[in-house]
Amino acid sequence: MNRFLSATALALLPIAGFADDTLRATGDLGLIVERATGSVLVIDRSERAAVGRVEDLGDMSHASMTYAPDERHAYVFGRDGGLTKIDMLTQEIKARTIQAGNSIGGAISDDGELVAVSNYTPGGVKVFDADTLELVADVPADGKTIGLADLPGRRFIWTVWDTGKVFLGDFSSPDPVIEIIGNAGLNPFDAVVTDDAHTYLIGLFGEKGVTAIDLWDDDPKPVKFLEDYGKVEDDMPVYKMPHLQGWAFTEGQFVLPAVGRHELLWVDRETLKEVGRTPTHGQPVFIIAQPASPYVWVNYATPLNDVVQVVDSRTHEVVKTLKPGKAILHMEFAPRGAEAWVSSRDDNKVIIYDTRTYQVKAEIEANAPSGIFFTARAHQPGL
Amino acid sequence: MNRFLSATALALLPIAGFADDTLRATGDLGLIVERATGSVLVIDRSERAAVGRVEDLGDMSHASMTYAPDERHAYVFGRDGGLTKIDMLTQEIKARTIQAGNSIGGAISDDGELVAVSNYTPGGVKVFDADTLELVADVPADGKTIGLADLPGRRFIWTVWDTGKVFLGDFSSPDPVIEIIGNAGLNPFDAVVTDDAHTYLIGLFGEKGVTAIDLWDDDPKPVKFLEDYGKVEDDMPVYKMPHLQGWAFTEGQFVLPAVGRHELLWVDRETLKEVGRTPTHGQPVFIIAQPASPYVWVNYATPLNDVVQVVDSRTHEVVKTLKPGKAILHMEFAPRGAEAWVSSRDDNKVIIYDTRTYQVKAEIEANAPSGIFFTARAHQPGL
Numbered sequence: 089m090n091r092f093l094s095a096t097a098l099a100l101l102p103i104a105g106f107a108d109d110t111l112r113a114t115g116d117l118g119l120i121v122e123r124a125t126g127s128v129l130v131i132d133r134s135e136r137a138a139v140g141r142v143e144d145l146g147d148m149s150h151a152s153m154t155y156a157p158d159e160r161h162a163y164v165f166g167r168d169g170g171l172t173k174i175d176m177l178t179q180e181i182k183a184r185t186i187q188a189g190n191s192i193g194g195a196i197s198d199d200g201e202l203v204a205v206s207n208y209t210p211g212g213v214k215v216f217d218a219d220t221l222e223l224v225a226d227v228p229a230d231g232k233t234i235g236l237a238d239l240p241g242r243r244f245i246w247t248v249w250d251t252g253k254v255f256l257g258d259f260s261s262p263d264p265v266i267e268i269i270g271n272a273g274l275n276p277f278d279a280v281v282t283d284d285a286h287t288y289l290i291g292l293f294g295e296k297g298v299t300a301i302d303l304w305d306d307d308p309k310p311v312k313f314l315e316d317y318g319k320v321e322d323d324m325p326v327y328k329m330p331h332l333q334g335w336a337f338t339e340g341q342f343v344l345p346a347v348g349r350h351e352l353l354w355v356d357r358e359t360l361k362e363v364g365r366t367p368t369h370g371q372p373v374f375i376i377a378q379p380a381s382p383y384v385w386v387n388y389a390t391p392l393n394d395v396v397q398v399v400d401s402r403t404h405e406v407v408k409t410l411k412p413g414k415a416i417l418h419m420e421f422a423p424r425g426a427e428a429w430v431s432s433r434d435d436n437k438v439i440i441y442d443t444r445t446y447q448v449k450a451e452i453e454a455n456a457p458s459g460i461f462f463t464a465r466a467h468q469p470g471l
Numbered sequence: 472m473n474r475f476l477s478a479t480a481l482a483l484l485p486i487a488g489f490a491d492d493t494l495r496a497t498g499d500l501g502l503i504v505e506r507a508t509g510s511v512l513v514i515d516r517s518e519r520a521a522v523g524r525v526e527d528l529g530d531m532s533h534a535s536m537t538y539a540p541d542e543r544h545a546y547v548f549g550r551d552g553g554l555t556k557i558d559m560l561t562q563e564i565k566a567r568t569i570q571a572g573n574s575i576g577g578a579i580s581d582d583g584e585l586v587a588v589s590n591y592t593p594g595g596v597k598v599f600d601a602d603t604l605e606l607v608a609d610v611p612a613d614g615k616t617i618g619l620a621d622l623p624g625r626r627f628i629w630t631v632w633d634t635g636k637v638f639l640g641d642f643s644s645p646d647p648v649i650e651i652i653g654n655a656g657l658n659p660f661d662a663v664v665t666d667d668a669h670t671y672l673i674g675l676f677g678e679k680g681v682t683a684i685d686l687w688d689d690d691p692k693p694v695k696f697l698e699d700y701g702k703v704e705d706d707m708p709v710y711k712m713p714h715l716q717g718w719a720f721t722e723g724q725f726v727l728p729a730v731g732r733h734e735l736l737w738v739d740r741e742t743l744k745e746v747g748r749t750p751t752h753g754q755p756v757f758i759i760a761q762p763a764s765p766y767v768w769v770n771y772a773t774p775l776n777d778v779v780q781v782v783d784s785r786t787h788e789v790v791k792t793l794k795p796g797k798a799i800l801h802m803e804f805a806p807r808g809a810e811a812w813v814s815s816r817d818d819n820k821v822i823i824y825d826t827r828t829y830q831v832k833a834e835i836e837a838n839a840p841s842g843i844f845f846t847a848r849a850h851q852p853g854l
Contacts, residue, residue, distance in 0.1 A: 111560045113497040115542025115849050134541055134583065157805070158517055159498025159542070177494045198763070198807040200517065240763045240808050241827040260827070284721075285763030285808075304765050304785070338667075340723060340741065358723065380581070380623045380668035380852035382687050402687070422540070423850030424581040425623050425668075444624040444643070464850040466498050467806035469763035 114159040117176050118420070118462040120431065120438060122455040123148045128164065129454050130179055133422060133462060136440055136450040140179040146170040146186075152193045152459060155466035156218060157200035162461070163218070165194040171205055173221055176463065183221040187214050195238040198469065202259055204244045206236035213246055215259060225264050227257060235279025235290060237470050239303060245288055247276045254290070254301065254310065270310040272299040281470040282357075283337050292318055298344070300360060313360035318347055338377045339401040343384055345372030352386065354404055364404040369395045374418060378443055379425035383407070387416045387430075396430060398446075408446055412439045420460035431457035497542040500559050501803070501845040503814065503821060505838040506531045511547065512837050513562055516805060516845060519823055519833040523562040529553040529569075535576045535842060538849035539601060540583035545844070546601070548577040554588055556604055559846065566604040570597050578621040581852065585642055587627045589619035596629055598642060608647050610640060618662025618673060620853050622686060628671055630659045637673070637684065637693065653693040655682040664853040665740075666720050675701055681727070683743060696743035701730055721760045722784040726767055728755030735769065737787055747787040752778045757801060761826055762808035766790070770799045770813075779813060781829075791829055795822045803843035814840040 116133040122141075126148050130140035145151070147168035154163050161182065164172040169188035172181055189209035196203050202224060204215045211232045215225040231250025239245055242260040247253065252272045258265040272279070274294025281288050281303070290299040290310075296318040299310045337343075341363065344353040352372055354364040370392030375384050378398075386397045393415050398408035413432030420429045427449065428441045438452045438460065465471040499516040505524075509531050513523035528534070530551035537546050544565065547555040552571035555564055572592035579586050585607060587598045594615045598608040614633025622628055625643040630636065635655045641648040655662070657677025664671050664686070673682040673693075679701040682693045720726075724746065727736040735755055737747040753775030758767050761781075769780045776798050781791040796815030803812045810832065811824045821835045821843065848854040 111494070113539075113541040113543030113560065115497050115538075115846065116540050155498075156496075157499050157807075158496040160496030177496065198805075198809040238807075242809075286765070382669070422581075424540075424621075424852045426581040426625075463498060467847040467850055469807045 112177060114176055114463055116463070117159070118460065119153060119162055119164070119174070119176075120452075120454050120457045120461075121148050121151045121153075121459040123151065123433075123458045124456040127455070128162075128174070129452075129457070130176065131438075131452065133427075136452065138452050138454070142174050142179055142181060144181070145172055148458075150192065153461050154194060154196045154203070154471065155461075155463050156196065157466055159463035159466045161218075162463075163194065163196060163203045165191055165205060167191065169207065169209075171203070171216065171221065173218075185216075185221050187216070187223075188212075192232075192234060193236060195236050195244055195470075197238055197242045197244070197259065198240050199242055202242065204236060204238075204257075206233040206246055208232040211248065211250070213244065213255075213257065215244075215257075215264075225257075225259060227255075227264070227266055229253075229255070234276060235288075237279070237281040237288070239281065239285060240469070245279075245281065245303070247272055247279050247290055249275055249277065252276055254288070256308075269301065269308050272301075272310055273297065273312070282342075283468070283470065285469045287357075289342070311360070314344075314353070314355060314362060317344065317353065338384060339382060341401060343375045343377075343399075343401065345375060345386075352384075352399065352404075354401070366399055366404045366406065368399075368406070369397055369409065376419050376421065377401075378428065379421055379423060381425055381443070383443075385419050385428060387419060390415070393417075410441070410446065412441075413437060417458040418460050420462055423462065423464040429460050431460055433457060495560060497559055497846055499846070500542070501843065502536060502545055502547075502557070502559075503835075503837050503840045503844075504531050504534045504842040506534065506816075506841045507839040510838070511545075511557070512835075512840070513559065514821075514835065516810075519835065521835050521837070525557050525562055525564065527564070528555055531841075533575065536844050537577060537579045537586070537854065538844075538846050539579065540849055542846035542849045544601075545846075546577065546579060546586045548574055548588060550574065552590065552592075554586070554599065554604065556601075568599075568604050570599070570606075571595075575615075575617060576619060578619050578627055578853075580621055580625045580627070580642065581623050582625055585625065587619055587621075587640075589616040589629055591615040594631065594633070596627065596638075596640065598627075598640075598647075608640075608642060610638070610647070610649055612636075612638070617659060618671075620662070620664040620671070622664065622668060623852070628662075628664065628686070630655055630662050630673055632658055632660065635659055637671070639691075652684065652691050655684075655693055656680065656695065665725075666851070666853065668852045670740075672725070694743070697727075697736070697738060697745060700727065700736065721767060722765060724784060726758045726760075726782075726784065728758060728769075735767075735782065735787075737784070749782055749787045749789065751782075751789070752780055752792065759802050759804065760784075761811065762804055762806060764808055764826070766826075768802050768804075768811060770802060773798070776800075793824070793829065795824075796820060800841040801843050803845055806845065806847040812843050814843055816840060 120129040127143040146166045162174045169191045173183040188207040191207045194205040212228040231248040236246040272290040273292045276290045277293040279290040288301040297312045298314045342355040352366040370388030396410045412430045414434035440450045502511040510526040529549045545557045552574045556566040571590035574590045577588040595611040614631040619629040655673040656675045659673045660676040662673040671684040680695045681697045725738040735749040753771030779793045795813045797817035823833045
């Protein structure tokens with residue numbers, strides 16, 4: 089079943105999946121974004137195989153998703169403003185709405201009852217009933233919203249690119265309470281909440297530095313750090329602004345991709361001071377922590393995007409360089425860390441590594457795969 | 472459906488659950504141990520309700536369990552040496568073996584293919600095929616084994632009460648490799664692996680102090696710390712040795728229950744030095760970190776076991792004291808932290824708290840409930 093397409097085929101052949109009445113668990117399922125064909129591949133992590141495909145999802149470039157607490161439904165955020173609810177068991181679209189002209193990701197509330205989407209055109213955040221996808225709240229903004237994330241207590245946080253304003257929305261009562269908690273700086277391009285929901289980190293495009301907000305503070309305020317971080321001068325082109333959801337949190341540190349440089353930056357979580365740098369193969373895009381280990385895995389921007397490197401967070405040294413295939417766009421770990429799944433867009437496949445031996449355990453063919461999302465994300469705050 | 476028993480009834484009335492062919496996800500299910508009746512209650516976390524019961528599980532005092540990666544099957548470790556595989560979807564026993572005379576917990580390998588059980592009588596560790604429960608390896612020991620946990624790469628770690636020896640078992644090849652990595656000290660009574668699988672912490676009964684082993688080290692060795700920790704003198708009776716799986720890991724600290732005292736100890740994760748103490752209502756039993764928050768929740772040993780306290784890991788101060796019911800034995804959090812489920816053995820119920828407001832959202836009747844185990848544990852190393 090894990091050889092359902094020839095490597096060159098881009099036609100969407102039907103997959104004999106499990107879309108029947110057989111009882112099946114949802115803890116080891118996942119979706120892989122096929123950006124060129126506007127589809128997602130349904131995978132079974134235990135079988136290391138594709139078991140189905142859901143089509144007609146619109147513009148899936150830069151698509152991301154989040155999962156309901158029961159791991160049955162996925163909420164897929166398309167670039168074209170499409171919000172789609174997919175049933176992982178029947179492999180059907182349960183609901184779909186084109187809720188804006190251009191959107192950039194979303195989040196689910198901690199209780200699983202609300203789904204929020206971050207929009208560029210028109211700017212703002214829309215909040216939907218997770219069951220029906222009916223609009224629950226519409227919060228306009230004076231610009232593009234970025235860095236939307238869930239916080240405990242049915243709250244969401246987001247930032248506006250044009251104004252730098254950071255918003256905290258509390259949707260725990262029928263009348264949402266929206267407050268501005270400060271200004272992040274010039275043109276924030278992305279933001280992320282740490283894995284313990286303690287800190288909101290905001291990357292800036294218009295000025296140097298990173299902004300942190302302590303979300304556990306009674307009166308959270310933006311604090312600038314890494315004053316030298318950010319846009320480089322003309323010495324090196326920036327091929328891709330790094331994803332902040334690719335900042336790994338490990339060994340009491342944040343790991344940040346240097347913008348436009350072949351380098352990782354290591355920052356002490358407590359002091360917000362730089363504690364080390366790692367020279368890398370290319371411009372880092374995603375830096376993902378391998379669970380239950382001291383390692384992070386790094387992929388790179390074009391044209392050096394055929395390599396993945398493994399870096400030790402204790403020594404800050406590269407311990408392994410892998411060449412999985414052409415155009416490596418994303419990596420996702422089995423939740424206990426035993427495997428790394430790596431997508432190779434231009435080789436039309438996903439490669440599964442044993443994280444201990446670095447042996448390839450299996451490959452799954454996919455059409456120009458990008459993001460890989462396992463249902464285990466349902467249980468992680470901020471994902 | 473969440474009122475299926477009168478509060479005083481101890482008879483096992485049938486529950487109209489979902490044991491049919493309806494498609495159902497497994498991400499929000501769980502089991503609650505009913506120790507007096509040798510059964511487990513199947514619960515649906517989203518519905519906040521009991522949806523079934525599985526009986527004939529033998530001696531369920533001190534019972535614990537672990538879940539398969541797909542969250543479909545639970546492996547229940549009974550005190551009488553019984554190992555039972557339960558199908559969460561059909562609510563049936565899929566396999567059961569009495570594999571020893573007396574056992575004390577178990578673990579599942581990171582790839583979900585092996586289940587290991589820690590035995591008292593006879594001492595040792597037995598490893599089973601997770602699919603069939605056929606015996607795969609039998610590792611005898613010169614005493615009772617405690618503190619069994621999974622490590623990445625199909626490995627398990629455990630310790631022997633009688634000798635203090637710490638064993639690392641590598642089951643990644645057909646011929647397991649078992650090595651002794653050191654001596655923990657006099658009469659280790661329990662041990663736990665930290666949430667990042669970095670450190671193995673071993674509590675000692677026969678001498679003061681705690682032993683730590685850095686599992687990421689190429690040559691891991693036991694290191695003693697908290698030299699004053701452990702058995703108290705005659706000034707206070709120890710009502711219950713604390714569970715080490717109840718040591719919370721938060722804000723760069725370990726939180727330990729003081730043995731025999733009404734106190735929590737806070738230890739810096741990096742330096743292994745004590746950084747604070749918190750006076751508490753009673754002798755702490757479980758200390759559980761509330762996800763995405765600075766808080767830990769603490770329950771207490773008899774006779775002060777009707778109280779749960781919430782402690783802030785930044786200030787080390789008690790911020791809330793709750794009285795959920797009689798004989799509070801365990802607490803489990805919704806994975807993103809929105810709810811705390813608390814078992815009251817002597818009130819025959821489980822109480823569900825909103826962690827933000829401390830309001831009771833629901834109660835579920837259960838027969839003398841103890842441990843609460845959500846399927847989300849499937850995705851956490853060491854659980």
